[in-house]
Amino acid sequence: DTEVTQTPKHLVMGMTNKKSLKCEQHMGHRAMYWYKQKAKKPPELMFVYSYEKLSINESVPSRFSPECPNSSLLNLHLHALQPEDSALYLCASSQDPGLEQFFGPGTRLTVL
Amino acid sequence: QKEVEQDPGPLSVPEGAIVSLNCTYSNSAFQYFMWYRQYSRKGPELLMYTYSSGNKEDGRFTAQVDKSSKYISLFIRDSQPSDSATYLCACLSGNMLTFGGGTRLMVKP
Numbered sequence: 191d192t193e194v195t196q197t198p199k200h201l202v203m204g205m206t207n208k209k210s211l212k213c214e215q216h217m218g219h220r221a222m223y224w225y226k227q228k229a230k231k232p233p234e235l236m237f238v239y240s241y242e243k244l245s246i247n248e249s250v251p252s253r254f255s256p257e258c259p260n261s262s263l264l265n266l267h268l269h270a271l272q273p274e275d276s277a278l279y280l281c282a283s284s285q286d287p288g289l290e291q292f293f294g295p296g297t298r299l300t301v302l
Numbered sequence: 303q304k305e306v307e308q309d310p311g312p313l314s315v316p317e318g319a320i321v322s323l324n325c326t327y328s329n330s331a332f333q334y335f336m337w338y339r340q341y342s343r344k345g346p347e348l349l350m351y352t353y354s355s356g357n358k359e360d361g362r363f364t365a366q367v368d369k370s371s372k373y374i375s376l377f378i379r380d381s382q383p384s385d386s387a388t389y390l391c392a393c394l395s396g397n398m399l400t401f402g403g404g405t406r407l408m409v410k411p
Contacts, residue, residue: 233346233401235398245397288396291336
């Protein structure tokens with residue numbers, strides 16, 4: 191298995207909803223990442239997990255809450271989002287921190 | 303000034319042409335260099351990954367790194383309409399990946 195999977199593919203939520211994005215990889219990678227990508231812009235780093243511990247939080251608002259239940263799974267919990275949070279949310283993984291990153295297909299999030 | 307600069311394009315070429323995509327970077331701490339291809343509404347796909355200055359070839363793709371001038375390139379030979387996508391260069395320092403803005407490429411049949 192050489193891919194990063196993400197669910198759901200699409201998500202529409204209201205500003206009062208709570209939802210979660212899920213990312214999974216079975217490549218034995220020890221670093222996992224969340225990125226946010228707006229249209230016609232490059233991905234922006236949100237969080238880095240290294241060996242299941244949060245190592246980088248790029249000043250992301252607390253309405254985004256990451257969780258790494260085990261070395262294969264990464265979740266992003268969403269609560270009280272704003273319409274400007276609508277974007278493509280990408281998960282990536284790498285064998286170790288500091289090596290090439292492989293991206294999942296993304297979750298397209300729309301906040302109404 | 304952005305740490306990684308990339309011409310946004312769009313770049314339009316006829317099928318079969320050689321395509322040259324380029325980025326410059328300013329941070330000497332960058333050690334690894336990557337090229338990603340991203341189709342519309344999809345995740346980025348890793349195409350090439352290089353560490354040292356010089357060339358790396360994989361099929362129709364050649365990645366070139368010149369650390370002395372902080373310049374990275376991706377060449378695509380015999381371009382195909384299926385190569386139409388946005389190409390993102392990325393530079394890695396530690397576990398921080400910094401992207402260029404992306405170049406939109408259109409290969410016309």
